[in-house]
Amino acid sequence: MNAAAGRIALPIVVAAAGLVLPFLAPNYLVQFSTLWMMVVLALTWDLLGGQMGYNSFGNILFFGIGVYGTAVVQRDLGLTYFGGLGVGLAVSIVLAVAVAVVLGAGLLRLRGHYFAIATLGLGIAAGEIAGAWDYVGAGSGMLTPPFPGTVDGRNILLYYLFFGLAVLCFLSLRWLLAGRFGLAANAIRDDEDKAEAMGLRTARYKIVAWSVAALFLAVAGGLFGNQIGFVDPRDTAFAGATLGVWMVLMAILGGKGTIWGPVLGAAVFHFVQELTWIYLLGWQRVALGLFIVVVVVFFPEGILGWARLRWPAAFGHRVEEGEGT
Amino acid sequence: MSNLDVLLVAPQFALQLLIDGMLFGAIFALAAYGMALVWGVMNIINITQGEFVMLGGFVTVVLAKAGLPALLSIPVSAAFLFAVGWAIYRLAIYRIVDRDLFISLLATFGISIFLQQLMNQTFGADPESIETGLGTLVLLGGDITVAWIKLVSFAVTLATAVGLYLFLRHSRTGQAIRATAQNARAARIMGIDTDRVYAFSYALNAAICGVAGSLVAMTWVIQAFNGLAYTVRSFMIVIIAGLGNLPGVIAAALGLGTAETFVDFLIGSEYRLAFVFSLLVVILVVRGQLLARRRQVLK
């Protein structure tokens, strides 16, 4: 299958599979919802990380803003369930993007590992602040409103919302990366000083990238809060040591800097996650920690990176043509 | 009357906080020194730092519960962590020494998570602490109280720091370490086995954290998930003081300990960690701004 046909066929196949999944595996709906959420987490991380070279450990900040923003709107505005959810997600998006723009101005000036560590601090600090702020329930957390219907009904609705979000995220990012934005992002990644020396307005691109990520993360968070039903500041919302790290791992595992890599990585990671839970229970998190180390130390190129080295032609790697210099 | 007012009305209270803060900050200095060592020698920012501290603390907790006097557990903890550090180097770290800093960050973060969860499964999620029964020193007619164990811990920290300094200055291994830190290639050409130096440095750092952890177990609290805060504290101290600057590390560490203690009192202990992690972000952003003004970039 050549690359061009694959570009069109593969998303259609995956999307079709996603559409019918609830009917094929109704008992695993929540797991698949989580899978689509992981896809969004991995894709948004890779936009800034793999594509632009800004490896963030704090994207969970926007996820948490989404969780809390939606939950608070649902609690305080007295709307119907669907009205509250809709408005909540909208408010979360606005909040998250605003935070991305404001914080980004200062943080995106930092390079490399300083950016990574600063964002790590950011994610954890947010969790700590939320854990002490009474308005959002402090350490006791918050509840999201009950669904006006059966549990199955809620799971199906949330499944399609997560699925739709993942599809939207994938298509948006692919569109974005296929044009001038993608070029600028990759240039910043490969040599930011050179990009500046060529006149590129790097700050603009960095902030937009982070804002786009914040947007999708906020929606993912808002939906997640409603899926779980209960919001804990450090475990559900600003889950820096779990989701916050896993999103990095998923992108690297699948192959960072590619559009399918994060998707693949999310799928494989989620599968490993479910497997280790079934067989290891309490030791699941230990195994996942080990998994992170193994991938990062021994397999940092990821699945697609490895495949590209193994079968370069299949990835559209073109060699020079016959004419001489 | 707010807490701030208390300080203004009774300044000896502030002195109490200052003393407590500095005594606690001294422990940070140890962990920061170790982090600076690994960073300087191998160019790795060791996110696992805090977990080494916690692990050291758990060794002390386990031994104390088994009947060993707490202070005697310090060398045991150091030795155990040295072995752990060596093992981790041989199994994983050796592969990331020459790679870019983000990979080493992520790898040590992964190890940190692995250790956190391992400690959680092995020792449980409850915070642990050890009573040494050493009593309290009372000063200024009861206005200032200092637990003897905190003074002992300060003394141990000082002794360890001095010992390390002398070791690095005068021993052959110490000189090999310093040579490798300055120029690894030149060191290799001169016949130094840099791989062994790296392993030793990483293990030594773990041992230093082990000592720090033992002291934390005796003066404060050990918990499987408390490690990251220590990593962040160490990092902040190293950033502020700069890599080769031992007096700076001590000053920054004492300052941080004091700041935390005051924040704890004025705003509430539930905001303590929020303060620590927010401070990290603020320090890095401000540093970035200052460098940008001088047209340099934090690389």
Place this chain on the structure above:
Amino acid sequence: MSALLEVRNAAKTFGGVVANRDISLDVPAGAIVGLIGPNGSGKTTLFNSIVGSHPVDAGSIRFDGEEVTRLGVAEIARRGLLRTFQQTRIYGRMTCVQNMAVSVPRRDEGFGAMFGRIDAAAADRADDLLGFVGLHAKRYLRAGELSFGQQKLLEFAMALMNEPRMLMLDEPTAGINPTLINGLIDRLKRANRELGVTLLVIEHNMRVIMNLADHIYCLAHGELLADGPPAAIRDDRRVVDAYLGAQ
């Protein structure tokens, strides 16, 4: 008529070492000007000051009549003053074609332009420029896979793609196979003549700079030693001494 680039009394000190002291030079529009001097004479420092990598301690720099002394690298680049790097910097993981596409001029780039696609006209220009430097056959290779000499040519093509008024080249022939140097000089001259790009070139290779430049400035110990047409510089005792003698 004022020169395209006017440097007046530029001074820069790094931690006690005076890298540039009271340097003034002019680069007229359309000219090729050389900047020579032994190692450590302050050429690269001067370069970096002009393009905004670091600010000068004193003095003024005017480009196209505008005071640019305090501007940053990106702002100066957008005004049409570009530089190439001695170590040659390109985007290693992107293909040559992509390297070119991302080098389009950014002067009037509005917010919306960030989301646009690569237009056909720009793609054609990129193709032509790659052909101009002889890299057309390798245009789909990743830039990181090119040889050093080819990367230098790519960097040059990318600079031209950016439609600069003036290009500052930092040792363009360093590390190049001698047999390829003539080709590079030829392309520099053509870029100057046909595309109207003014050039300021740091060079160590005397044969190259004497051949290439209309006017040459010589630095030594951070100061301007001499300037004049190539013939005058070549015969200037002070220049010879600076290179051979002054230890």
